[in-house]
Amino acid sequence: MKTVKYSRQREAIREFLMGNTSHPTADEVYAAIRRQFPSISLGTVYRNLNLLSESGEIKKLSYTTGPDHFDYDTSRHYHFVCRECGRVYDMPLESIEAVNRAAEEYAPGAVDSHELVFYGVCNACLGRGTISA
Amino acid sequence: MKTVKYSRQREAIREFLMGNTSHPTADEVYAAIRRQFPSISLGTVYRNLNLLSESGEIKKLSYTTGPDHFDYDTSRHYHFVCRECGRVYDMPLESIEAVNRAAEEYAPGAVDSHELVFYGVCNACLGRGTISA
């Protein structure tokens, strides 16, 4: 049987995510943790992010073709993805009840979760003038 | 100005997708079109899938860490993704109105679309006994 052993690196990753609401990618986590563990490897970051997400402590968000994002907030909530900068924002609303009813009625299988993602251009990118016209 | 030129390969891809409701990946499209154009290259498949999706004729679905799927049905509808086999199914329901209201009220930017994806295990995988207990 495989037990999960404590590791300082994993704790650092967990703590970094806890104090962070920006849904960082593995690379961003890597860059941050390197300040504390200069020799940590990217593989270690990926392995621990996967461990944490398999144990349900964090959530892996695979919303786009690009890199996955990781969220420490595992409560039910939705996200907004900016098509320009790729950033992922929280949507301040709870699970919509109509969605759960839809799942039960129409799915061609057993639904255990759903993701609702809004796409568009974030206020930061709009204000920055990255978009013409 | 770049005009889009006719190509037999692109027509074959379009027609394959039209007669197909299984949301194939680029590799699956490639395998199918090869029967007709044995020397088509995977790059051509990708380029045309992207052309078709940029022109709005098909839709690229990036729901998971794995490969993207492509959908000829561009009408508003939702999908169900099987965690076991990765297949993407249609959910037979229209855009939920509550979702659109939520987008307008809470998004930290300008929303232009949303995706609602249900995750679980499909009937095929459930029946097949791939899942224990």
Added chain:
DNA sequence: TCAATAACAGTAATGATTACTGTTTCTGAA
């Protein structure tokens, strides 16, 4: 018919992620 150029096949390169390998760090039982 023919030149401009989009699209092609084939292949190399990229980006994200996972797998492998030999070394280090935990952990719980002696």
Added chain:
DNA sequence: TTCAGAAACAGTAATCATTACTGTTATTGA
């Protein structure tokens, strides 16, 4: 408090999905 077994590590190679490049072929409109 050792200390051996196993999990985790750093470093690196490999894989997978996708895009970019290059010289050739196909399409198109004048």
